[in-house]
Amino acid sequence: MVFQSILGYHKLSEIEPDKVRMPKYFYDLNLDQIVQDILDEQKVYDLRRFYFFGAERENDINYRLSVLKDMDNETIFKSVNNFCIIMRKSKEYLNNINHTDHDIQKQKWNLDAAFAYINNVVTLHKELEQIKFISEGFQLFHQWLTSYINSEEFLLLQKETRQLINQFEEMKFHIQIKRDKIIINEGYLEDDYCKQLQDTFREESEQKHFYQNNPFSSVMLSALETAILDVLKKNYKHTFEALDFYDKTHHDFIHPILETFELEVQFYIAFCSYRNKMLEMNFHFCYPQLHKDGYLNITEGYDLALAKKNALLKKEVIFNDCYFNPGEQFYVITGPNQGGKTTFARALGQIVFFTSLGLMVPSRSATLPFFDGIYTHFAVEENMDTGAGKLKEELLRLRELMGSASNNSFIIINEIFTSATSYDAHIMGRKALNYFMDRNCFGIYVTHIYELTKNDERIVSLVASLLSKDSNIRTFKIARRPADGKSYANTIVEKHHMTYREIKERIKRCM
């Protein structure tokens, strides 16, 4: 097997740029915020398509998960990330060629770009050589890299670039600025005026005091630099001839595989940076496991977007467990408002989403089947239409959803048919649920019609409650139990964690 892509066994298929748009369900599941946060981690690259579309094949999910495990190895992450940084530097040098009219300078930028590129590739290879990879992706990549740096083409480039760079490093000059003329000579004078001053001020430092900002920061050569160059050209004639020859023979040296690798590996880098920030806030992630027989089991799942928001507000974050026994397909969630129903649905949706990308998921553990798509139907709140108008709009969207969901999709329906009578909503809900369950879809149905939880073995009833029955502690937890329509009052004291026991704990913690 030959290395194709760090994102899967095959090269990613082309997507037309105007089709790279955020899927609709992103907004319902708060994924718009989460994915934007991730994309913001590596703004210099356009990673949208990697995040907007799940892995194309089921086996790519495991391929990616194991690459991610390797990226979690700090040494690998650092090496790969440094590689990308220097790749960007090298490309910046190449780009500088377009910004100057000075031919010799163009040649030098090309040489500098090549030098950065070569060192970068060699360093990456050397650093990866020490490592035993978990993933097939990195094993294949490293095999390819080994053959590349031993290729004749690369070795020749390496030899000639290094020779020439060494010659340029010898080039030094000094300038005397007098009133009406300057005198330029080769050679570097070692006297350092600032060092002497420093001694007066009793500051200790052995460093030379280079200019912190070069007055000639533009990419192009300034008139003074050109004048310096004119002097040096005479003194270092052979070096400049060699540069001219080098430029005629070496161009377009960046290998396309490495160029693609640099972009694609950002998918992992961006995710890791995002995830590490969440880990610092004490949120957990885990590697999901795909299960063939429709078995699902999540522990301590949570909504990443809400978690981040709550962490900033120092509010507690709710973790939920859930599972499907074989044969069970749909959760119907009932319970009081503000009880965490939507949050639960979002959390599970996010877990399905990140699994489909082949990334870690926001939960303590996660086993779930492979879903090839996520479809959502959330009430549109800002639409203040009349009841009939709203119901119509909802049904139109439901029809569209039924049309696009496949046999293997994950469906989230949130508070649908609220404008219909309960009787109607019950019947319509039952019909919709049956439609999806008959097509083998899994999903969540949030509703206030608790009759929907009954009379179907494929349906699991979940109930949201402000307080659990016995312990009197505010939970927001979603529990697996028959719907009863009851809710429990809470007290402000508990909200502030000011019960006797809690206060004692809190003060102790401060010691």
Next chain:
Amino acid sequence: MHVRLLYEDCENLPRNALLNRSEIIQDLNLDIIFKFMARNDKFIYNTVRSVITNCATDINTVLYRQAILTDCIKNYNCFSEMYEMTSKAFEEIELYKESVKKVSVLKLTNSQNVLFSLEILGILVRNLEKFKMYVDSIETNLTSPGMRAFYDRLISDYNYEFVEKIKSSLGEMNFLIEGGEITFSGTIGQGLKAKDIIVNHLKKLEFRRRKPLSVASIMYYKLFKRSVVLLDDSRISNDVREMEAAGLSHILKMYQNFIKELTTFFENLHYQLSFYVGAANLQNRLTQMNIPTSMPKVVKREMGIFRFRGLYDLSMAIYQRHRPVSNDLDTQDLHLFIITGANQGGKSTYLRSIGIAQILMQSGMFVPAEYYCNCIYDGIFTHFTRREDTAMNSGKLDEELNRISRILDNITPNSMLLLNESFATTTEREGSQIASDVVNALYENGTNVLMVTHLFEFTKAMYEKRPEKSMFLSAERLADGTRTFRIIEKEPERTSYGLDLYKDIIGEYDSNDIAN
């Protein structure tokens, strides 16, 4: 150089006593005290406000400051002269800055910038010399370890040779500004750009009027001697000026570090002296009004002593311009004080007088009492219910508990908490229940709680239990209803005599009101 008049081993501590800053200022009426100390000096006002609300948490710092403050009160004129000198140094700098601003509206060029910094450095060095001279003349009056160490540092760190050396290098820089010769070195970097540039040396240009170059020599340079570039091309000559300017500002950076150090020295000195001058102001003004103060006695918490005599509310004293009613207390190993009794009976004042004394003591100051002895806490917190908080609805309770909850986030067993009519935003039953949970939990953890309360169910239950390390105090009310505004040890009573007050202010109540 380190000033270190507030702390023995640093200029400032990142972690001081924890307190609910904005609330404590309001609850203890601290602002009136700060203003009184400042005597219209805004700088002193800001300093005392910040130092007192960041009071210390260790005995050594408190003793260290007490000694310096004693020095300051004894030598008030010397301290205020030193403070004035530092103020003047900053005024002089400000004045110069203003004058520069007037002359050049535009951004300063590099060489103007150098000139500007050199002038500032000149002002600082001149003022340093003056200050040193003055301190030299009065140093025999200074006896506190803090002032002695400061003086020793002053004469060794900024010794004569050092000051002279700086003055001479300042002179050297001046010819640069008049236009000297500079030499740079560099190497060739990426894209043939110059890199690793350093300034080699500066030379004074000898003042010799030179003839313009002849045509022949210009031709010679242009055709044969490429290493000499005449500055007749405006592009090159601009570049050269830029290079020169960058060199100057580079050198300037070396000066700036020292300017920064010296400025910081003066700033710290100005700030720290202003605290002592402010404290001494307070002492002087109280003495004029015949109101007594004393240096408090600091003990370790383990000693369990909490004792005072003639303690009064300083904010009230300043307000009334005479000494208010004072209280005494003598306790051993107690850390729960429940204060009940008559409205308008001096309970809040009592609580406040303790809070103020404690916070002033921990700032290293004297206290408004004839005698005051307590330990140092690592946190001082107040929760005074304000009038707007007493509306009975769950939103208010929510807010109140939120405020207390924030205190609980920071409070430690070694803290002092002053509660004034807390938990009054709900019914008495609920309030009592919450109070009982909060107070008992704090009590068991060792926090020193002083609580003024009207929650009878709570006080009754507490009194029945009478925890070992608690004390019940009450506003004194004579049999005829007269209030003495003293706080004495007494069993809590059912009524807080609000009805008395009602009667006093409104008159006899209608029987219908009671029925309602």
